[in-house]
Amino acid sequence: MITLGVIGVVAALTMPSLIANYRKEVLRAQFKKAYSEISQAALLLQTKEEINIFEYAKSYTSQRALDILMSQLQGAVVLEGSSTYLNFVRTFYHPKLLNKIDKAGQYCDSTNVYRTSNGIFYSMDDLPKDESIADPKLCIDINGISGPNAYGYDLFVFIFTKDGKVVPFKYKWSVNQTVEELENPAEQCSYSGISNPASCSYYALADISPQDASKSYWKDFLK
Secondary structure, X not given: OHHHHHHHHHHHHHHHHHHHHHHHHHHHHHHHHHHHHHHHHHHHHXXXXXXXXXXXXXXXXXXXXXHHHHOOXXXXXXXXXXXXXXXXHHHHHOXXXXXXXXXXXXXXXXXXXXXXXXXXXXXXXXXXXXXXXXXXXXXXXXXXXOOOOEXXXXXXXXXXXXXXXXXXXXXXXXXXXXXXXXXXHHHHOOOOOOOOOOOHHHHHHHOOOOOXXXXXXXXXXXX
């Protein structure tokens, strides 16, 4: 009985940690899948259709750029209720900062929201301006409506370079145009309530903690 009791105590102490680590591994796999999926879609457009998302969005709109990009993904449909992004956010989505506090302003509110057959959400921000070195921003929620819908946790920001590639966002935040790359992207990947965690995608892809380069983003940084 004593042995069983000890086993029970040990299990009670270790199970929460094991469950948390498993959830992080699932998120990491979903993140890698989403990034691979969207990168391949952009590459396919560039090679087969000769469409560069940066230039296409600049010539037309972010919405049209998202539409043509989503045409490359299996089962991509406009999410019901997302035609007005603010209504979508206010009614049931409620995106949050990394510390799980509600985020007032949004990053990718210039289009509707697409959902793919695997449940991933995609939306875009403002189209490139003449001064932009990259744009439009692309927000990816790797597990869709499932929580916590927090930037840096299951919601990540990417951006299109001038040559049409999809890269993690590691630029100085600007509402209208992206003109400067950050020397230290960790400025925008923090649990601080005043920090916009827009650059967490950079660390998540490299699997490096923004607090300590010797540690893992998914295992050590995420709480």
